[in-house]
Amino acid sequence: MSAEKTAISPTRAQDFPEWYQQVIKAADLAENSETRGCMVIKPWGYGIWELIQQQLDRRFKATGHQNAYFPLLIPLSYLEKEAEHAEGFATECAVVTHHRLEAHKDPVTGKTKMIPAGELAEPYVIRPTSETIIGAAFARWIESYRDLPLLINQWANVMRWEMRPRLFLRTAEFLWQEGHTAHETREEALEETRMIHVQYEEFLRDHLAIPVIAGEKTENERFPGADMTLTVEAMVQDRKAIQAGTSHYLGQNFSKAQNISFAGRDGTVQHAHTTSWGVSTRLIGTLIMAHSDDDGLILPPRVATQQIVIIPITPKEDSRQAVLDACQALASTLRNQTYAGDPIRVHVDARDLGGGVKKWEWIKKGVPIRIEIGPRDIETRKVCVQRRDQALAAKEFCDKEDFIQRASDLLDEIHRSLLDKAIAFRDASIAACESLDDFHAHWSSENPGWLYTPWAGSPEQEEALSKQHKITIRCLPIPTADLPGALPTGPGNCILTGAATEVRALWGRSY
RNA sequence: CGGGGCGUAGCGCAGUCUGGUAGCGCGCUUCGUUCGGGACGAAGAGGCCGUGGGUUCGAAUCCCGCCGCCCCGACCA
Numbered sequence: 001m002s003a004e005k006t007a008i009s010p011t012r013a014q015d016f017p018e019w020y021q022q023v024i025k026a027a028d029l030a031e032n033s034e035t036r037g038c039m040v041i042k043p044w045g046y047g048i049w050e051l052i053q054q055q056l057d058r059r060f061k062a063t064g065h066q067n068a069y070f071p072l073l074i075p076l077s078y079l080e081k082e083a084e085h086a087e088g089f090a091t092e093c094a095v096v097t098h099h100r101l102e103a104h105k106d107p108v109t110g111k112t113k114m115i116p117a118g119e120l121a122e123p124y125v126i127r128p129t130s131e132t133i134i135g136a137a138f139a140r141w142i143e144s145y146r147d148l149p150l151l152i153n154q155w156a157n158v159m160r161w162e163m164r165p166r167l168f169l170r171t172a173e174f175l176w177q178e179g180h181t182a183h184e185t186r187e188e189a190l191e192e193t194r195m196i197h198v199q200y201e202e203f204l205r206d207h208l209a210i211p212v213i214a215g216e217k218t219e220n221e222r223f224p225g226a227d228m229t230l231t232v233e234a235m236v237q238d239r240k241a242i243q244a245g246t247s248h249y250l251g252q253n254f255s256k257a258q259n260i261s262f263a264g265r266d267g268t269v270q271h272a273h274t275t276s277w278g279v280s281t282r283l284i285g286t287l288i289m290a291h292s293d294d295d296g297l298i299l300p301p302r303v304a305t306q307q308i309v310i311i312p313i314t315p316k317e318d319s320r321q322a323v324l325d326a327c328q329a330l331a332s333t334l335r336n337q338t339y340a341g342d343p344i345r346v347h348v349d350a351r352d353l354g355g356g357v358k359k360w361e362w363i364k365k366g367v368p369i370r371i372e373i374g375p376r377d378i379e380t381r382k383v384c385v386q387r388r389d390q391a392l393a394a395k396e397f398c399d400k401e402d403f404i405q406r407a408s409d410l411l412d413e414i415h416r417s418l419l420d421k422a423i424a425f426r427d428a429s430i431a432a433c434e435s436l437d438d439f440h441a442h443w444s445s446e447n448p449g450w451l452y453t454p455w456a457g458s459p460e461q462e463e464a465l466s467k468q469h470k471i472t473i474r475c476l477p478i479p480t481a482d483l484p485g486a487l488p489t490g491p492g493n494c495i496l497t498g499a500a501t502e503v504r505a506l507w508g509r510s511y
Numbered sequence: 512c513g514g515g516g517c518g519u520a521g522c523g524c525a526g527u528c529u530g531g532u533a534g535c536g537c538g539c540u541u542c543g544u545u546c547g548g549g550a551c552g553a554a555g556a557g558g559c560c561g562u563g564g565g566u567u568c569g570a571a572u573c574c575c576g577c578c579g580c581c582c583c584g585a586c587c588a
Contacts (some may be wrong), residue, residue, distance in 0.1 A: 007549085017582095025522095032580085086588060129588070163512085163586050170587070223588040246588070278588090313547050356548035363549095374547055384547080511587095 006294035007364050016238040023288055024167050026364040027297040036368065037165035037172030041281070044365060045168075047305030048284055049175060053155060055207055055458050056177065056279070059199050065151040070133050072157070073124035076130035082257040086213040088224025089128045092160040094172075096124040104214035124160045131225065131250070131276055134180045135258040142182060144263050149192070150182040150272075168285030169242070169511050176280035177246075182260055182272040186251070189273035190228070193249040196277045197230040200245035201482075207299040208283065209418040210234050210290045211426055211482060212244060213506060215475025220459050220466075223276075227251035227356060233474045233506070235426045239449040241474045241510040244286050245510070247277030285511075291418055297366030298388050300418055301411040302340050306347040308407065309367045310396060313374030324350060326378050330371070330400065352498050363388065368414045369407075385410075427484035434488075439495050443469040448509070450474065452483075454492030456507035461496055473505045 008026055012019050024030055027381045029045030032038075041049065073096055079086045100114070100118035127133065142150060159173045179196060183189040197214060204210045212232035222229040226248035234244045255271040291298040301307050312327045314320040331346040338344065349358050355372070362370055372384040382407065383403050385396045387410075396404075429449035433439055442451050448458065455473070457465070466472050477483055494501050 011566060034579090036579085085588090091586075092588095160587080164582095164584095221588090226588080229588080243588090248588080276588095277547060287562095311548090315546065315548095354550075356546080356550080358548085360549045372547070376547080 007296050007360060008294050011294040013239055019294070020285075020289060021167065023292050023296055023364075025365060029284070029288075029297070030167050032167065035172075035189065037162055039171050039173075044305055045284060048299070048303050049281060049285075051208070051303040051305070052279075052283055053177070056199075056203060057153075057155075059203065059208040060177075060179065062162075063151075063195065063199065064152045064315075065073040065181075067154060068152050069154055069156070070130050070137065072127055074127050074130070074133045076123045076125055078136060079125055081132060082225050082254055084253070085131060085225035089160070092162060093128055094159050094161050096120070096126060100258075127156070128158055128160045129276075129278075130154065130156070130178055131180065131254055132258070134136075134178075134276070135254050138180070138182050138272070138274070138330035139258050139260045140256075141264050142260055145265050147262060147407050148182060148184045148272065149188060151179075151192075152181065153177055153179045166285070166511075168281055168288070170282070174281045176278050178276060178278040181275045182255070183274070184258050184264070184270075184272070186273050187453060188248050189251075189275050191239070193228065193230060193247045193275045193277070196247040196275070199309070200232045200247065200277075200279060203279075204232055204234065204244055204283075205419065207300065207302045208287050208290075209415050209422060210244070210287060211282075211419065211423045213475060213477055213483060214481045215477040217246075217475060218462060218505070219474050220462055221472060223248045225250060225253050227253065228356075230478075231475050233508075234286050234290060235422075235429060235450065235508075236286065236511075237425070238281065238289070239429045239447040239508075240296045241450065241508040242282070242286045242289070243474075243510065244283060245277070248275060250274045250276060290422055292366065295392065298418065299366035299368060301368045301415050304345065304366065304368050306345050306367055306372060307339065307411055308334060308344060308369045309348045309360070309362045310346065310348045310371045310373060311355060312348070312350060313355055313372050313377075316375065319375040319378075320445060322378060323373060323375055324345075324348075326371050330373065330383070330404075333404055334407055337404070337407055344407060344411070359508050365391070371403075387414060389414050389421075427486070430487065432485055432487050434492060436495050439465075443471060450506055450508035452487050452504055452506050453495045454501050455493035455496075455503050456499040456501035457496045465496065471507050471509050474508050474510065476503055476505055 030039045030041045033040045062303040098116035101114040102117040217229040228249040253269040260272045310327045312323045334346045382397045432452045
């Protein structure tokens, strides 16, 4: 066995972007489709999304939200109502201009061509996000303060005509949830925005094993039309940042533009305060880049399509059926156990293939626990346990009954080990600096990580520095942000202007 | 939208300069030997060489148009 051989080539160190593509391919998560910029999400990848959906959805319901569904196509005029919002999305909107096709037969070649016909008087935009069309519904639905708060979420696809698509991280069409809420007061809406922000932070940490820095976006980086944008920023293994989830306080910008108004407690007509918030299939890209290694995907247990895969080892024909039966029996027993509130997901790989082939396939697919059972194990009442988060050669033969008892704890242990590893990596990759010279010097290295600095510059000054080093302010961490302990806190002097400031900014390169 | 590269079997590629009508590796199918492990042997299936036109006795190969994809940049709530 050659120690250097990795299942994925190139390795992370050799070519990180290509490694990422290869991990997706090897794990059979998704592929590029015939449609430009769009992906086909394959069962192993879609299973992850379904789990993310289920688990987030429970959190949304538990915090009082209801699901609904709004149209894919938005009348163009809706997008013209809020100027800043419209401009923010203008360059990436797909537009539907016709509603019929007519078949034309080429007299020479005999081939049939379908020609768009029936031009629409008013074009539709394929939703890049649904603030406008949901806002229009809210305007109809809300009459009195008694109708508030209105707490709606939709699971949907959206389309943004991106210049450079990348599987999961940035595709033209992607799946997401978008929450839209309307409130009586600014304070309530801000509270909602912050509450969801915390939900996202917890979800990333407790379900995806990804530590995030929670913070606020600067004016430059805000959602078009928002008064405040909160973000959770994740670091992946090339030390770049990924904006993993955002929640926006939209003030009265949309309610005034779309007339979402209500009769207040004092009898006056008032405009609602609205919010919107979302996470997308980008979370899958984030978790791939955060956890996987040179042998492929590593799935955090809670969102693993299968959590335990049992591989029957059948060296002799006469014991073959006994081994298969034992595997199925163990699977049934394990499925009656729960982990994190859900039945454990167990798969028996009974395909007629070599054991090694199967083993490598599940390694590349990132299954948290692999179990092997052979004739010898049946006699000794043991199972061979292998963990995806540990070295490939690491095996533990445990008593079968013990394993059944411990399975849930073991999954939890794997979650924690992934989280701890990600925290250690992130914390080691965030530096602090107080001077402009140090700031400039920081960005010369290949994978510079993030930089935490006192900041009091203007939006123009922020943009200039960002352009110079191809970085952005990822966020201004909020007081409760889970920052590495070693970082300085409290007042400092802005690295650019020298002005005394309480504000500290987190800078980094991003996806 | 600028700059570069590429479209040949499911995947990865050679063949293109120097036209003579398609090959390699992996994968797939069957059989056999193996197998607590990504094994090996034999046989086999699979391609109008992106597309439309042109040159030629003859085009994957030369010429022109079109389409698509990838990388770098610009852009990216």
